[in-house]
Amino acid sequence: MNRITRMMMGIALLVCVSANALRAQDKCLSCHEATVGGQPVEMFKHDIHHAKGISCAGCHGGDSKTEEMDQAMNAKAGYIGVPKGDEISKACANCHANAAKMKSFGSNLPTNQFQNLQESVHGKLATNGKERIVQCTTCHNAHGIVAVRNASSPVFPLNIVKTCTKCHADAAFMRMYNPSLPVDQLDKYRTSVHGIRNAKGDAKVAQCASCHGSHDIRNAKDTKSKVYATNVPSTCAHCHSNAEYMKEYKIPTDQFDKFSKSVHGVALLTKHDLGAPACNSCHGNHAATPPGISSVSKVCGTCHALNADLFSASPHKKAFDDRKLPECETCHSNHEIIVATNKLLGVTSEAVCSRCHSEAQNAKGYAAAKAMRSLIDSLENNEKKASELVNEAEQKGMEISEAKYKLRDAHQARLESRTMVHAFNEGRFREVASKGLVVSATVSAEATDALDEYVFRRIGLGLATLAITILAISLYVYIRRIERRQAKGVQ
Amino acid sequence: MAESTEPMDTQENRRDFLKYFLGGGLIAWLAAILYPMMAYLKPPKQAEVEVTSVKAGKVGAVEKDSGTIVRFGNKPVILLRNAAGEFRAFSATCTHLDCTVQYRKDMGLIWCACHNGRYDLNGRNVAGPPPRPLDEYRVVIQGEDILISKKA
């Protein structure tokens, strides 16, 4: 070292010494502040680690108590320089994955973040093959790390969106990893209630981490992902079923309960049928918003296409839109959709039709509903009766395979009429149901014939046996008589 | 001799009685045999047994780009002929709720009228509620005849 440098070092030393107590303990910081300065130094001053008494050496290694650069930035003292790639996260994990260490600083933070990150989708290798895609510092920054609840943290609820979209809105970047993954989530998000409120400064609403997780983010197709189809309802329910949390928003919090009881809920959550809808199927993902009144049937219609088409062409479409009644929901409910039985149709108290139709009001519809209900009830009863008769004949051993085959048509007619209800047209409904009624009648007749034949055979056998018995007895007596006569003759 | 005529009389009566029984029994028996036979010989309403499954008809009878339902024992089978003239056959029982599917020329695929289920021409379920593809059947052309059988 030359004289100038040594002099500068001496001045720096003075400056360091005159710094406040804390900084005096962190010689790295004080020295760097005085000399090279720069962003890292400025930011670290506000860093929570600094506040807790952790020096630069806490991450970079080395000896923070000495101002001698040789000693301080010495590999033998543990100095690792500026960590690159996976070294960064390992450096953080040195403390943050160590429960004892965290406790010693009075922290109750979880210590599984690093492990989660490694197992998450972000923990995969980057395209350069040398390091993981994401390091701790990617989201948390390196030197100005503050608590999550601190408004200046990049992972504070209001800031998360910006942090995630750094990569996830960059089409060129995302293309390197998953070309089919969309990059418009932010735009969509900003149209949703969550996104709008988030932009206005509401830190309670959902943002990226609320649904996707933070360290444990997995691909949506991964069964352990919080946004895997069967997990979506409970992820949404995390907030939306919490009455306390949702108090100020004044919307119901019973959707998850209702959904779990519904056909869709049972299918998705109990039977793990991935064909069944989760919250996002009807509400959308990032642009999550309940569908509008006149578009409900289109949303339901993505799966229930036939019903939706029929409904849109039916007189109910205009009637519902005029009265601002949501289309499918009015009769079937939205979250608590139960199995639609025949009871839903008709003019009884349990039927939905009677909510608007009565003999006095909307009488034409009343008549139609009544007629359709009676038709479908007869169809169901007749089909059941025909099936029972066929089974009985079969059990009795009669050849009835042809009639059994015909029964399929009755079954089909019943299913088709349940769909045809949504045209709300008695004529068309009758057309479909009649096919089933005719078939059921034919099958019942054939089965009854078979059962009659069964009885006929037994009666016939009885009569024939009677005839044969009479003949046999007479023959026997006749034989005896002949033999008696022969015996007499011989004597 | 007069004493023996009495028993002879009753014996004669008994003989007649028996002869009546025998004769009557014989006639009844003949009726019990002949009636079913005569009824059997009378042709039933459906005069002939219908052609069913295995021989599904003649090649010439099925148009190109069409489909038809054929009865295979107790199950329906859909026989397809594509535009190139090749035959394929699948179970026509929809894997959703057992309705009978049909070929839709306008859609170029197999469609189920009950809940809008769709299968491609390989029998794979491609849209709607059906959870599984349709089972395929074997089609063999023997001269002019189309034979359908279960896939091994």
Place this chain on the structure above:
Amino acid sequence: MKTLWSKTYHWINERVELDGLVEFMGKKYVPVNSHSIWYYFGGVSLFLFIIQVVTGILLLLYYKGGEALAFESIQFIMSKVQFGWLIRSIHSWTANLFILTALIHMFSVYFGKAYRKPREITWVTGMLMFFLAMGFGFSGYLLPWNELAFFATKVGTDIAGAVPVVGKPMMVFLRGGEEVTGATLSRFFGFHVAVLPGLFTVLLGIHLLLVQRQGMSEPLSYEEESPKERKTMPFFPNFLLRDMLLWLIVLNLLAILAVFFPWELGKKADLFASAPAGIKPEWYFLFMFQTLKYIPGKVFVFDGEVLGIMTFGLGGLLWLLVPFWDRKSSRGERNRFINYIGLFIVLYIIILTIVGWIL
């Protein structure tokens, strides 16, 4: 009635001279003893055969041969044709009862040594008819073209093919090809309704003619008794009427079986399906089938199955020729040895059939 009958008889008699025949028939008698019951079984077998012919012809009117329609046509008969179920079930039941009564008839003749001189040909024609009856059963079984029959035929013809030298060509002849196909069905149909009935009728004619000509065989014990001690009854009308009575009861039995135990149809044969577990032939083949199962794969240098088949073949041949090698009976002497062999065979058949059925 009586005058019509006598007028008809007179008319025929003028042309064909029946008197001699009638006188001859009038002298026919049947021994009456503790073994008399067995004399009925020949007649019952004949009766059952007649039933088979009648019901068979009736079935022929509606049965359609060929892979495509055989099964369905029987379904048709069972469900659509009036009393079709009755005709078909009687035909199937009678087939089994016919073989059973024929077996009993054969064994009763055997133990009574009725095959001895002068009745050797009667025995031979009877045995040949028995073999034809098994052929009837085997060919008829396939005609519904159902699953069980298809595989039973496969196994059966496979075993036939195992016979050395002639086995393979015989199998191909039977199957109408290398495998069991629709061609097999056609062949079996031809055998069942034309070839076998023709052969059977010829043999039956000879058999019955001989029985009438030679009269009923008397048990050996009669040789020791005087003519007076030998109890008999005239064939006409006593035995005949008793025969009729029995036939009547058998007919009723068949009707009861047809109504309460209808013959099954099962599933249509599928050439490409695998055999269902536990496939076995009809009961009258079971004892042979089960025996083959017990023979080890290789016995010294010989293939086990072939050895089994050849043994049965040899056994059958010896049985067929028993009148010629049982000299003692021809001389009128008791032959205990024959009885022991017969008893062994009967027990063997019964036990192995039961074993084959249960396992």
